Amino acid sequence: MASTHLLPLATFFLLLSASYLQIAGAEAQPLTSLKLNSHILQESTAKEINENPEAGWEAAINPRFSNYTVEQFKRLLGVKPMPKKELRSTPAISHPKTLKLPKNFDARTAWSQCSTIGRILDQGHCGSCWAFGAVESLSDRFCIHFDVNISLSVNDLLACCGFLCGSGCDGGYPLYAWRYLAHHGVVTEECDPYFDQIGCSHPGCEPAYRTPKCVKKCVSGNQVWKKSKHYSVSAYRVNSDPHDIMAEVYKNGPVEVAFTVYEDFAYYKSGVYKHITGYELGGHAVKLIGWGTTDDGEDYWLLANQWNREWGDDGYFKIRRGTNECGIEEDVTAGLPSTKNLVREVTDMDADAAVSF
Structure with missing residues (x-):
């Protein structure tokens, strides 16, 4: 007799639990949506x-993100x-x-x-930080190791690596970016300039650009x-280990690092950043110099960083x-520049010199 009463009672509690979860889920969704649609800077x-006396850094309402929602800001974090x-x-x-x-x-x-080491670029509307950190570091290393001052194309890597590197403007993997540089190389910036030249300086801009198409043809x-x-x-x-990271930069030049970004990072203006407040938003890649x-x-x-000079300390930051x-020492990637194609450049230059002479 007891079991016949228990079954409906158990069923009742199961139904009650299910309905509670549905209600809780319904309430949680608008909160999440509300957060994503709120301004990143408050x-x-x-x-x-x-x-906060323990902060050690100055926060500001940076013009770069004054009109950004949390969701728009998150899209730039492409690691x-x-x-x-x-x-x-x-x-x-x-x-x-x-x-x-x-x-x-x-x-x-x-x-x-x-x-190139002192250039501050702008990833614009695209979650392409993973590509910027790699290409910028390699550009620097060509100058450091071969005395070749050259700006390489982020656009080539972003558009042509495809699914091997991730999802283009929707994020990618720094290590796979470096593997693309080793196996396929990138052309010069002059050959294939970055697709988003507008950046995000104009009010109310919407950072939702699609990954550019891989054209494999120089604009000039x-x-x-192939020669580029x-x-x-x-x-x-x-x-x-911090010593290994320092030694790598000291001997070979800047490296790409990835770290976790929290809401408060958007406010950075000066000083030595450490996480103080806010939700975790995503992974970001930059160049450690x-x-x-x-x-x-x-x-x-x-x-x-590559958020233009409006953000942070003239585009730079300390952490x-x-x-x-924020995991800044966990994900450090790099590669050494290759002489492939450089031999041709030197030969061509020698030939030109011989002709002009």
């Missing part, structure tokens, strides 16, 4: 950061998480601990002849696509070093 949050199996199978290089490193280092002054009729290609020798990860220590004794990394802040 005066109250900037005030909260600036009044997809690497499969752990892939990370394990890719060796991470390290450097001898005996290598003495300076307390402060800035690639812009160390290789002052290399104009005087240049040949520049390659990386290899693609490798750098060990997450140096390191140092503040007068207060805080160690930091120096990085170049806490040695504590793996």
Whole structure:
């Protein structure tokens, strides 16, 4: 007799639980939607950061994102998480601990002849940070290792790597980007300029551009696509130990790093960033160009972002070093420049010199 009463009672509780979950789900969805559609920058949050004595950095309502919603900002964070199996199978290089490193280092002054190191670019409306970090670092390394001042094409990598690198403007994998540079190379920026030249400086712009098509033809009729290609020798990860990262930059030049972005990063203006408040929004890739220590004794990394000079400290930012802040020391990728195609350039230059002489 008891079992006949228990069955309907159990069914009742199951139905009650299911209806509660439906109601909770219905309530949770608008909250999420409300958050995504709210402005990424709020005066109250900037005030909260600036009044926090532990922050160590200054927040501001950066013009770059003054009209952005959280959802629009999230689209710029284009680093997809690497499969752990892939990370394990890719060796991470390290450097001898005996290598003495300076307390402060800035690639812009160390290789002052290399104009690309100090360039601040703009990824515009596209989640192409994964491509920018790789191509910018390789451009710098061509100058550092071969004394060739050249700007390489982010557009080539973004448009032509396809599903091998990820999803183009909807995000990609830095390590796969470097593998594309090693196997397929990229042409010069002059041959294939970045598709979004407008950037996002105009009010109310909508960052929702589709990935550009892979054309494989230089915009200038005087240049040949294949001859314009520049390659990386290899693609490798750098060990997450801060000494190894510093040694890699010191010996070979800037590297690409990926890290987790929280809401408060959008507010960064100056100082040494560390996460203070806000939700996790996604992964972002940038170029690491140096390191140092503040007068207060805080160690930091120096990085170049690609959100134009309106954002941050003239386009740059510092982030806490040695504590793996936001995972900044976990995902460091690079490659050395290749002499492939450079031999032809040198030969052509010699021939031209002989003719003109």
